[in-house]
Amino acid sequence: MFINLKISRRILSLGGIFFLLFLGIIFEHKMVLSNSHVSKPVEQINTDQKVMALTINVDWGEEFIPVMLDALDKGHAKATFFVTGRWAKKNPELLKEIANRGHEIENHGYSHPHPDNLSVGANQEEIKKTESIIQGIIGRKTRFYAPPYGEKGAPGLRAADLLGYQTILWTLDTVDWREGSTPGIIAQRVVNPAVRFGIKPKKNGAIVLMHPKFNTVKALPIILSQLTGEGFTFQTLDALITFDQIGNTTSR
Secondary structure (H helix, E strand, O other): HHHHHHHHOOOOOHHHHHHHHHHHHHHHHHHHHHHHOOOOOOOOOOOOOOOEEEEEOOOOOHHHHHHHHHHHHHHHEEOOOHHHHHHHHHHHHHHHHHHOOOEEEOOOOOOOOHHHOOHHHHHHHHHHHOOOOOOOOHHOOOOEEOOOOOOOOHHHHHHHHHHHOEEEEOOOOOOOOOOOOOOOHHHHHHHOOOOOOOOOOOOOOEEEEOOOOOHHHHHHHHHHHHHHHOOOOOOOHHHHOOOEEEOOOOOO
């Protein structure tokens, strides 16, 4: 009788623990689904000024970055590099070089997971771990977050909010990773963007997404030359957001 009572108490105790864990999961799920407390990503800046921000998402392709830096210098352009923590950890000297040449370095998570598939807490860890690594290398804290794969579900957005980060997406996507994206096609997607979702993207205040790839390296001087000829300047994201209010986008 005593043994049975002891076992029953253990079962009840374990049941209570699992019940509390279940309530915690439900509570977090409800918090995540409450979009009223989640900030919208910045996808474009409303401005009449001819100004853009080039953003370069980095988790690989370090062999192409020095040439990109030279092209940016030659075109008198500044860019924002969103790097993963694991990449920064493996390439500290190159990260310092990017910063020393006047470009902005921001947060792309640590291991390039799908943020929509993670919990809020796991997304926070991705961001915080990367922040710590970057700050340890260049002495600056990141404050913008570009979610991997451009995912903008509630878990990633909520995590960024809780950490005081602003989530960044894009206006113009070079889609430079896609097969068939030649330098000419990549440049065309920025210089003369096509209508998407019934909207003709505005270049004023645009945020451009690209990656360190061979064809992007070839396209970058074309983009800089043609748009500079149209009167555009290229600012860091931190500078661009001071121009005006957050605007609309064609990213989906």
